[in-house]
Amino acid sequence: MFQNQFLNSIIIVLAFFLASYVVTIILSLVEKATSKTGTxxxxxxIEAIKLPIRHLSVLLGLYFGFKSYNFTWTLKGRDYTIxxxxxxxxxxxxxxxxxxxxxxxxxxxxxxxxxxxxxxMFVFVRKMISVFVYSIVLLIAFGQLGIQIGPLLAGLGVAGxxxxxxxQTTLENLFxxxxxxxxxxxxxxxxxxxxxxxxxxxxxxxxxxxRIRTIGGNTVIVPNSTFVNxxxxxxxxxxxxxxxxxxxxxxxxxxxxxxxxxxxxxxxKVLKDENVKEHINNPIVRYxxxxxxxxxxxxxxxxxxxxxxxxxxxALIKEIAKQFRENNIEIPFPQIVAEIKK
Numbered sequence: 001m002f003q004n005q006f007l008n009s010i011i012i013v014l015a016f017f018l019a020s021y022v023v024t025i026i027l028s029l030v031e032k033a034t035s036k037t038g039t040x041x042x043x044x045x046i047e048a049i050k051l052p053i054r055h056l057s058v059l060l061g062l063y064f065g066f067k068s069y070n071f072t073w074t075l076k077g078r079d080y081t082i083x084x085x086x087x088x089x090x091x092x093x094x095x096x097x098x099x100x101x102x103x104x105x106x107x108x109x110x111x112x113x114x115x116x117x118x119x120x121m122f123v124f125v126r127k128m129i130s131v132f133v134y135s136i137v138l139l140i141a142f143g144q145l146g147i148q149i150g151p152l153l154a155g156l157g158v159a160g161x162x163x164x165x166x167x168q169t170t171l172e173n174l175f176x177x178x179x180x181x182x183x184x185x186x187x188x189x190x191x192x193x194x195x196x197x198x199x200x201x202x203x204x205x206x207x208x209x210x211r212i213r214t215i216g217g218n219t220v221i222v223p224n225s226t227f228v229n230x231x232x233x234x235x236x237x238x239x240x241x242x243x244x245x246x247x248x249x250x251x252x253x254x255x256x257x258x259x260x261x262x263x264x265x266x267x268x269k270v271l272k273d274e275n276v277k278e279h280i281n282n283p284i285v286r287y288x289x290x291x292x293x294x295x296x297x298x299x300x301x302x303x304x305x306x307x308x309x310x311x312x313x314x315a316l317i318k319e320i321a322k323q324f325r326e327n328n329i330e331i332p333f334p335q336i337v338a339e340i341k342k
Contacts, residue, residue: 013062016057016060016064017061023054023057027049028050040108045105048104052100053097055096067083087141095133095134099134102130103130127206176228186234187236188204188205190234190236190237191306191307192233193235195230200214200215200220203219205224209222210224241303242303243300244301245298245301247297248263248298248299249293249331250330252294252295256295258329259297260287263283263285263297263320267283267301283300284298285300293333
């Protein structure tokens with residue numbers, strides 16, 4: 001008898017498992033049909049619910065397959081059945097599905113060209129809504145399991161001070177994230193420079209940390225409190241274009257007017273060859289110091305974005321060195337002239 005019952009349970013579980021694939025195929029056909037509509041939001045929502053529906057089918061298979069065994073658990077004088085267990089699991093699965101749908105809607109709406117909403121605010125609000133959804137589900141689950149919320153909250157109130165002290169760093173990071181998002185001067189996708197000179201773009205802002213990726217491709221995770229308490233240079237606020245420069249030195253007997261002209265022409269050629277949109281802003285050449293072995297100046301140009309900076313500097317150095325050699329303008333080696341008085 002028991003063997004037959006167990007075999008029936010396995011068959012039911014397998015049937016629901018196979019049904020999950022059938023449902024996925026049906027949803028794929030529906031997705032294909034909706035792809036002809038004027039918006040792709042419905043396609044993205046269908047894609048988002050595929051995984052939760054498959055999980056739901058498997059859970060229902062486990063429930064209907066084993067509910068006849070009448071499993072019960074006793075905890076603190078209360079009996080819990082398999083129905084309680086699966087009810088809680090399905091609740092969290094519904095929260096998972098809701099969270100995925102909300103994320104899909106937010107990403108779709110935030111990615112539209114016509115929207116004026118702040119992208120960083122979009123991401124942060126989406127995460128907060130997800131936390132809210134799971135919190136509601138947790139409260140419902142407590143109610144289903146007979147756990148009294150009142151005494152629990154009272155206990156948390158008594159221990160609140162100790163918890164706050166223990167989570168002081170965590171809370172500081174959370175409020176730093178709120179201030180960072182509300183300030184709107186730094187957004188996800190912006191290129192920045194930290195206090196230590198690190199140049200990177202912001203990949204994500206979470207409740208605990210800011211994740212940035214450097215030009216070299218390395219990921220750096222900075223706690224929110226550390227991030228907001230330092231000086232940060234933004235390469236995207238208010239505009240993406242900015243000025244960059246290289247330093248050059250010429251010998252003391254150089255015709256400075258000629259050197260300035262050739263350096264300016266070389267810079268203009270580089271900006272044109274590299275298709276810099278800001279090339280209409282003429283390069284600036286400024287002599288700034290008498291060095292130990294050279295008269296020094298800077299070549300200042302405006303580039304479209306920080307990603308182009310190293311490429312433009314590289315090309316500038318090569319082109320200026322080339323044209324200086326062709327025009328017999330010396331870039332001297334570091335040297336010291338010693339004069340010995342008799």
